[in-house]
Amino acid sequence: MRDLSELGLTPHVKGKQPKLKLAAIRDFEIYFGVILPKEYVQFLLFRNGGSPKLRCYKVQNGVDGRLGRFFYLGEPETQPARPVRDGWDSENLWAETRVRRPLIGTRGVPIASNGGGDIVFLDYTADSPSVAELGGDDRLTRKVAVSFPDFIDSLYF
Numbered sequence: 062m063r064d065l066s067e068l069g070l071t072p073h074v075k076g077k078q079p080k081l082k083l084a085a086i087r088d089f090e091i092y093f094g095v096i097l098p099k100e101y102v103q104f105l106l107f108r109n110g111g112s113p114k115l116r117c118y119k120v121q122n123g124v125d126g127r128l129g130r131f132f133y134l135g136e137p138e139t140q141p142a143r144p145v146r147d148g149w150d151s152e153n154l155w156a157e158t159r160v161r162r163p164l165i166g167t168r169g170v171p172i173a174s175n176g177g178g179d180i181v182f183l184d185y186t187a188d189s190p191s192v193a194e195l196g197g198d199d200r201l202t203r204k205v206a207v208s209f210p211d212f213i214d215s216l217y218f
Contacts, residue, residue: 062210069114115216121204129176
């Protein structure tokens with residue numbers, strides 16, 4: 062996987078991206094029943110979310126995808142049963158995972174969005190997690206990369 066500093070990540074909301082500890086990541090994994098790829102854990106510990114300068118990627122069908130921001134791992138939701146229509150802590154992995162799972166499946170973890178409705182997520186339907194995109198307009202899932210490191214390596218400006 063490329064050096065993460067090459068992504069040019071900048072915080073998208075000042076003060077919302079706390080420094081992480083492994084215990085917080087493990088709590089998330091236990092709650093949602095997943096083991097995050099070690100490279101994604103490394104990414105979260107390096108820079109907990111943010112907007113990358115390298116933001117373009119190719120989707121399975123050859124179309125260019127575009128990232129707006131990577132989600133961050135913040136505090137667990139205080140009211141996780143709250144209806145979506147009442148709002149949620151947007152871009153916090155806890156809330157994004159709860160809200161997006163009906164769309165991406167219970168074996169998915171959303172990791173980024175383009176700001177226009179497309180969601181990039183870790184897809185756990187195979188033996189090891191791949192990276193996929195859920196189209197905001199058509200709600201179709203498209204393969205993006207066979208792994209998180211391959212996804213990071215594929216990003217371009």
